[in-house]
Amino acid sequence: MGSWEKNLKRLWQFIWEDDSVWSWIANIVLAFVLIKFIVYPGLGFLLNTSYPVVAVVSESMEHSGNFDEWWLKANDKYVIESLQFSDGTPQKVKAVVDKFYINNNISKGDFSDFPFKNGFNKGDIMVLKGKSAKEINVGDIIVFWSAKKDPIIHRIVRKWQENGAYYFQTKGDNNPASINSPFLDETRISQGQIVGNAVFRIPLLGYIKIFFVDFILNPLDALKGPLLQKG
Numbered sequence: 001m002g003s004w005e006k007n008l009k010r011l012w013q014f015i016w017e018d019d020s021v022w023s024w025i026a027n028i029v030l031a032f033v034l035i036k037f038i039v040y041p042g043l044g045f046l047l048n049t050s051y052p053v054v055a056v057v058s059e060s061m062e063h064s065g066n067f068d069e070w071w072l073k074a075n076d077k078y079v080i081e082s083l084q085f086s087d088g089t090p091q092k093v094k095a096v097v098d099k100f101y102i103n104n105n106i107s108k109g110d111f112s113d114f115p116f117k118n119g120f121n122k123g124d125i126m127v128l129k130g131k132s133a134k135e136i137n138v139g140d141i142i143v144f145w146s147a148k149k150d151p152i153i154h155r156i157v158r159k160w161q162e163n164g165a166y167y168f169q170t171k172g173d174n175n176p177a178s179i180n181s182p183f184l185d186e187t188r189i190s191q192g193q194i195v196g197n198a199v200f201r202i203p204l205l206g207y208i209k210i211f212f213v214d215f216i217l218n219p220l221d222a223l224k225g226p227l228l229q230k231g
Helices: 003-016 021-047 067-074 108-112 207-217 219-224
Strands: 053-055 077-086 089-098 125-129 141-144 152-162 165-171 194-202
Touching (some): 021 125, 067 108, 125 141
Antiparallel strands (some): 053 125
């Protein structure tokens, strides 16, 4: 047996049979490399998107109660107080939102036929597929880029065409209205901002990513999170 064969055998035993801490660390690194550079790009190629899998990190798409209860609440009257800027000066602005979906020509029957009609939760993993703008319809869940650092995942509530290009308006199911702020304007999303269309949901698996990201950014809060319930 040649030296390279012996070294290969030692490496194999170290990765798969050794129970040392260093072997576990090597396995974690190897798994990360495989997922990052082989599995993830491979899924992206098959699903025609650069982001085939995303973790949901907010509660903006969560539903409370059954579908009928949620629908009544979603079309209730809301008074929204937001912070807007005029000539560089911040000022509070109040707006009333009433029967959002009905006023946007989306009936209860329409919504019940939408994908993920019961929304999804923080911590879920969503599998995305790339679609042409022409194929994306009202009711679909899309992931898109905004001025924020991370992409947003919300539902399309309006679609229109200007000069041959498609534009979209989205809204989080758990939000009273579409957001229009200096950091996120979902009232006019161009087709170039869209990352992909959500086609499949894996419940709660995204908490693994959320925990590790929180641990890196703020390790004390991450350790307290699973143990303490916020009031």
